[in-house]
Structure formats: C-alpha cells, structure tokens
Amino acid sequence: xxxxxxxxxxxxxxxxxxxxxxxxxxxxxxxxxxxxxxxxxxxxxxxxxxxxxxxxxxxxxxxxxxxxxxxxxxxxxxxxxxxxxxxxxxxxxxxxxxxxxxxxxxxxxx
Amino acid sequence: xxxxxxxxxxxxxxxxxxxxxxxxxxxxxxxxxxxxxxxxxxxxxxxxxxxxxxxxxxxxxxxxxxxxxxxxxxxxxxxxxxxxxxxxxxxxxxxxxxxxxxxxxxxxxxxxxxxxx
Numbered sequence: 001x002x003x004x005x006x007x008x009x010x011x012x013x014x015x016x017x018x019x020x021x022x023x024x025x026x027x028x029x030x031x032x033x034x035x036x037x038x039x040x041x042x043x044x045x046x047x048x049x050x051x052x053x054x055x056x057x058x059x060x061x062x063x064x065x066x067x068x069x070x071x072x073x074x075x076x077x078x079x080x081x082x083x084x085x086x087x088x089x090x091x092x093x094x095x096x097x098x099x100x101x102x103x104x105x106x107x108x109x110x
Numbered sequence: 111x112x113x114x115x116x117x118x119x120x121x122x123x124x125x126x127x128x129x130x131x132x133x134x135x136x137x138x139x140x141x142x143x144x145x146x147x148x149x150x151x152x153x154x155x156x157x158x159x160x161x162x163x164x165x166x167x168x169x170x171x172x173x174x175x176x177x178x179x180x181x182x183x184x185x186x187x188x189x190x191x192x193x194x195x196x197x198x199x200x201x202x203x204x205x206x207x208x209x210x211x212x213x214x215x216x217x218x219x220x221x222x223x224x225x226x227x
Binding site for chain 2: 032034036041042043044045046049087089096097098099100101102103
C-alpha cells in the first residue's frame with residue numbers, strides 16, 4: 001500500500017458544483033494532516049490543516065477519519081479559480097518529513 | 111515577507127556538469143527539505159535537515175548531496191548531472207510542535223526548473 005493515495009482525476013465540474021476529494025494513508029501513527037493546492041508550474045501552497053474534529057474554511061471542509069486512515073476535502077460552490085491540483089499530505093515517522101500524495105486535478109468550467 | 115527563497119529559478123546543465131541549488135528561509139524554522147517533482151510522480155523527498163547540523167536521506171538521494179550551512183540555509187548539490195535529474199526542485203521549511211510529533215505545514219520556495227541535456 002502506498003503511503004498516501006489519491007484519485008488523480010481529473011475532476012471536471014461546472015461552476016457552482018460541489019466536489020469531494022478523498023485520500024488514504026498507510027501510517028497509523030501519523031499526527032499531522034494537510035491539504036495543499038498547487039497551480040500549474042507553481043509551488044504547493046498550504047490550503048488547510050486537517051484536524052480530528054473536522055474543520056471548515058469558507059467553502060472548504062476537511063475531514064479526518066483515523067480509524068479508516070482516510071482524509072477528505074469538500075469544496076462547495078466551485079469557482080473557476082479553484083482549478084488546480086490538490087495534494088493530500090501526511091507526516092511520516094516522528095521527526096521526519098511530510099509525505100505528499102500525487103495530487104488530484106480539478107478543472108472548473110463556466 | 112520573503113519566506114523561502116530559492117536560486118536559481120531556471121538552469122540548463124550539460125551531462126556531467128555540477129551545480130548547487132541554494133535555499134534560504136527567514137522564518138526561523140528548524141527543519142528544511144529538498145523535493146523534486148516530476149510529471150506523474152508527485153513530490154519526492156531528496157534530503158531533509160531536521161535541525162541545524164543534521165541531514166538525512168529521503169526517498170531519492172542518489173546523485174545529490176546537501177549542506178545545512180546554518181539555520182537559514184540549506185543547499186543541494188548535483189556533483190555530476192544526469193538527464194534523469196531533469197526536474198523541478200522545491201525547497202521547503204517548517205516548524206514543529208514541542209514534542210516533535212506534530213509538524214506544522216511547509217512553506218515552499220518557488221522552485222528551480224533544471225534541465226540536463
């Protein structure tokens with residue numbers, strides 16, 4: 001099982017749609033979870049951390065299920081500007097680096 | 111608010127040439143990282159430095175060396191470049207929780223696009 005797995009997509013949705021991305025991770029000891037956004041030919045940027053109780057930031061909602069080792073990102077009312085690749089990120093062994101999924105590509109069209 | 115600064119932004123090397131990618135952060139982070147990103151492969155860790163004075167190999171260290179010059183700077187060296195090292199290289203830095211179980215999110219540099227011909 002790969003350490004962090006994501007559906008690569010692409011997800012093609014119209015403006016205003018709700019879209020959900022899922023991610024699974026293999027290390028049950030992981031403590032830190034994130035969603036990053038990466039625009040074409042740009043560096044990844046932190047979208048939001050993911051907390052055990054779930055958290056929301058405007059149109060974005062992140063959920064964590066530790067028992068199933070599963071993370072999700074929900075985007076409501078999609079905008080054209082949401083078109084990007086979304087990276088699921090989990091920490092590895094304590095004191096080591098973050099592990100990145102390969103990303104899910106979202107394309108929002110008018 | 112510079113964050114993480116990488117130089118150069120673009121570079122073309124001939125096979126066998128050497129070069130050093132520079133990275134500096136001004137956020138007083140203890141940990142710094144070098145990743146490469148290739149199409150379809152995602153971000154892969156080359157080396158990281160958990161704190162000043164320490165470095166560790168990541169997933170793909172072969173063909174690279176690193177130096178943590180001080181708390182701010184972490185350089186990546188290609189001693190003898192190969193076409194397989196054509197990639198986009200990202201440097202990142204982060205802080206940690208006091209128990210080192212929780213890592214805070216990374217801040218990335220804008221990347222170095224390297225082509226080896």
